[in-house]
Amino acid sequence: MAxxxxxxxxxxxxxxxxxxxxxxxxMPEWKASSYAGDNIVTALAIYEGLWMSCASQSTGQIQCKxxxxxxxxxxxxxxxRALMILxxxxxxxxxxxxxxxxxxxxxxxxxxxxxxxxATIGGAVxxxxxxxxxxxxxxxxxxxxxxxxxxxxxxxxxYEFGVALFIGWGAATLCILGGAFLCSSSCSKGGQxxxxxxxxxxxxxxxxxxxx
Numbered sequence: 001m002a003x004x005x006x007x008x009x010x011x012x013x014x015x016x017x018x019x020x021x022x023x024x025x026x027m028p029e030w031k032a033s034s035y036a037g038d039n040i041v042t043a044l045a046i047y048e049g050l051w052m053s054c055a056s057q058s059t060g061q062i063q064c065k066x067x068x069x070x071x072x073x074x075x076x077x078x079x080x081r082a083l084m085i086l087x088x089x090x091x092x093x094x095x096x097x098x099x100x101x102x103x104x105x106x107x108x109x110x111x112x113x114x115x116x117x118x119a120t121i122g123g124a125v126x127x128x129x130x131x132x133x134x135x136x137x138x139x140x141x142x143x144x145x146x147x148x149x150x151x152x153x154x155x156x157x158x159y160e161f162g163v164a165l166f167i168g169w170g171a172a173t174l175c176i177l178g179g180a181f182l183c184s185s186s187c188s189k190g191g192q193x194x195x196x197x198x199x200x201x202x203x204x205x206x207x208x209x210x211x212x
Contacts, residue, residue, distance in 0.1 A: 003185045004103045007119065010181025011098055013174045014126040018091035020171025021133050025084045027164035028054045028064060031144050034158040049164060050081050076143045083136035084168070090129035091175060098122025098182055123182025130175030137168035 028049035045056040054064040067073060099105060101119025141161060148158050 006181055006185040007103055010123065010178040010185060011102060012178070013181065014091070014098070014123075014130075014178025015095060017126075017130060017171045017174030017176075017178060018088070018095065020167055020174065021084065021088050021091060021129070024133075024137075024164045024168035024171055025050060025081075025088065027162075027167070028052050029162035030140060030164045031159035032162045034148065034160045047162060048159070049162075050077060050084065076140060080136045080140045083132050087129040087133035087136070087172070087175075090125055090132065094122050094125035094129055094179070096122075097125060119185075120183050123179040126175050126179030126182065128179075130172045130177075130179060133168055133175065134172035137165055137172060141165055 028051070029047045030049045031047070033044075033046040044058070047054045047056065052064045052066045054062055056062045070078070098119055099122075101115050101117070101122055103115070103119075144159055144161060144165075147153050148160065
């Protein structure tokens with residue numbers, strides 16, 4: 001029962017992380033304009049994401065523009081896009097695989113050892129998806145901090161971490177943590193399933209008589 005609860009907890013955490021990956025990838029606030037310095041106009045805030053850039057005015061009006069060409073983007077943005085999309089695809093397949101190996105489903109119910117292995121594979125794919133997103137967000141954040149502390153970067157073009165970046169870090173952590181729970185619960189269950197079982201002895205009929 002404890003293994004089933006840990007398995008369900010891992011699946012829920014990983015699923016929430018998968019939803020967070022989708023939200024983080026689609027959000028435009030991967031980096032936000034910094035207000036560090038003396039000559040910064042705070043009436044206009046600029047946000048940039050993986051797909052568009054937005055300008056928010058103090059009146060509440062927001063204007064967004066999609067990036068026109070993929071080839072004009074920097075290598076960091078293109079690589080981050082690829083890694084985040086890879087993490088989403090891996091998370092989608094991990095959900096399908098882990099659902100087949102969950103104890104609460106009826107698939108492969110007659111073979112508990114195979115069911116446990118399928119759940120372990122699903123957890124491993126979740127971990128891979130989380131690592132892909134973690135590398136993407138960490139690399140993007142490193143580029144932001146590197147440009148921020150670069151003395152040759154103009155003050156009015158410096159950016160800070162956006163909300164989407166923090167959501168991506170949290171989602172990647174949940175995918176890795178949920179996948180680890182799935183793997184640990186499935187391995188524990190597999191060890192119990194593979195334990196030695198002794199054949200049941202057939203009980204002798206009581207009160208039986210042998211006739212010659």
